[in-house]
Amino acid sequence: MSKGSLFVISGPSGTGKGTVCAKLLAEDNIFLSISATTRDMRVGEAEGVTYYYTTTEKFEKMIENGEMLEYAVYGGNYYGTPKKAVTDMLDSGKNVILEIEPQGALKVKAQMPEAILIFVVPPSIAELRKRLTERGREDDAEIERRINAAKWEFSQSPKYNYVIVNDDLDTCVKDTLSIIKSANDRQQMIEKLLSEI
């Protein structure tokens, strides 16, 4: 069995990367990485299924040791992606997806150059503004701030492996699936060649 690949799905706020990821997870052999958190376990959750539950002290030790691919703080608790959780899944042949914002995506690439970075862009800025407005989570000032942040994010796009336009959702998902297939084919080809030496 060949190793799986890590796909980091990123892009400016409002491009619909979350919806793309949700569709991808419905496919065979594509999984979300399991995050670690310092918050308490809730009813219906399970260790290693919903999260890896840990203490603040241990979480901070992992950050210090470079064992976190990326992390953030929400509501006083840490949330992050332990590198080992990802590499274990890859080693067992699973494809792993990670949906994070552009700054985090570039940090993951710096630590795992083999990560395949996919940058999801809107078909136009007018459409991006429309989507941000329609979802109604942010006020006008915040929407303009996000669009302005996209400027820096777009300028970083050459560091991504792929740029896909999310105009029609199904086409966008199909494009992403063909990227995943081609990464798996490539992994198999390299493993075949290495086995022949």
Add this chain to the structure above:
Amino acid sequence: MSKGSLFVISGPSGTGKGTVCAKLLAEDNIFLSISATTRDMRVGEAEGVTYYYTTTEKFEKMIENGEMLEYAVYGGNYYGTPKKAVTDMLDSGKNVILEIEPQGALKVKAQMPEAILIFVVPPSIAELRKRLTERGREDDAEIERRINAAKWEFSQSPKYNYVIVNDDLDTCVKDTLSIIKSANDRQQMIEKLLSEI
């Protein structure tokens, strides 16, 4: 006019990357970067056409200043790729190809993360051995040394943007051209989005 992209064509010795590059140069808007050298100009050569001719002192100063994307010494002379020669061509909308061995390719990527690295592999190790034997440039021991070196090179393949199999030359060239087209489309898309902010 959109910026051009830099394509670094690399792969183990004997995979036929030189032949692929020669075919690509016959296409519109694809150019080889012009190297700098410390060797004397020969009859029929011209400054900035065949090479940029310079002194050993200046060449070493450029290495020191990080102005060389990569360089090597042959027959007591330096040969290398000045970063500025490449970026000037890209800025003028040209696609630039650089054919170098894997270690050099990774050095270019470290300096220019936007470079698109294409790893050319043979369909099998048996075929690689056959090609190296047929071109008759190396003895058996050297051929085995090269195949062994390919082991490390294959293991570096995740750092490349693309892996293409050179089984049938025309297919391989066609695959590379579609990579070049998709990079140009992507550049145009990002420039369009940036112009709308």
